[in-house]
Amino acid sequence: MSQVADSKGSRARTATAKRQRLTAAAARVVHQQGVERTTIADIARAADVPVGNVYYYFKTKDDLVAAALSEHAHGLQTLTTRLDRLPDPRQRLKGLVAAWVGERELAARYGCPTGTLASELGKRDEGGLAEEAGKVIRLLLDWAGHQFRQLGLPDPDGLALTLVSAYQGMSLLANALREPGVMTREGRRLTDWLDSLPDPRD
Template identity: 70%
Template sequence: MANSEMPQARSSAKRRRLSAAAAQVLHQRGVERTTIADIARAADVPVGNVYYYFKTKDDLVHAALAEQAQSLAELTDALEKQDDPIDRLHGLIDAWVGQRDVAARYGCPTGSLATEIDKRDEGDLDAEAGRVMRLLLDWCETQFARARVPDAAGHALTLVSAYQGMSVMANALRDPEVMTREGARLKRWLDALRP
């Protein structure tokens, strides 16, 4: 690696660390309760350095949403290795249930953030959260269509809505087993849709 590339690589790694920390801290504390210092601490970066990469807290929220979109892309790319689209949706549910303790404590990362930022009157963050949610809906719709399930868009909306609902209930009740029970119910529903 050339010497001129090394600082750029370090800069990119630091920005990615800050984005990942923003996603984690904003999910755990919410936008209003999170400070830039909280994110800097979680990323192990001096507070003053944060402003080199992100000028405002809203910039960090954008970065957190981009991080969530990237995590979703990595998950769905891994699930695409399965041959059967219904099995891919089963894998998605397994991933959701695998995060049941986190969901019981903090809710769904994207859903919680979307709900919170929608209450604000400024910026386009709510639209950005909607775009991340749309990525999930579109992927699910594609799986239902590949499985030749009629009304693929409607079934995708039902599945994603069920996930949001079980995340909210697990969080409200502080009961991760809500995710386990509802995940099993969703998998039975999917199996009933197999051609």
């Protein structure tokens, strides 16, 4: 009994693992090369999966891109979940900024994964992937808005917009100029800004 279960479980586990490998590879390669320049073969190679087999897990290339997107969303949620353990909303926001700065090398090389993806997908008409990318960014906006709200600040959503917008801007510039230092500098500015905000709860 347990053998059968194990057997099935192992197969399922393998299948899931492969799917996961493909998703992760898609997220990584698409971040690095962009959607259009990324080949199914590229992703298959990165995931060490035969090309033809990719289609067993993802019906189309767009499905893979969607998976990459949700992988980024997942990474985002992992981060915010971790930050949520911090007691103070302001600390959480500063932790977010710190995380961004921590990724400065990647950002300087390839930009923000979600932002560049949204940018590229935004130039499409069909598929609905652009909307999907927008949703991932909204996750971040919502979380940040929640923190600002907890701080009791007026217009928390506006503040979130400013924060996330600053992140996207600094990522894009760091990337365009190939200068991780942009992340450091603007990150510090954001941290200072967060510190400067009053805490009406006092």
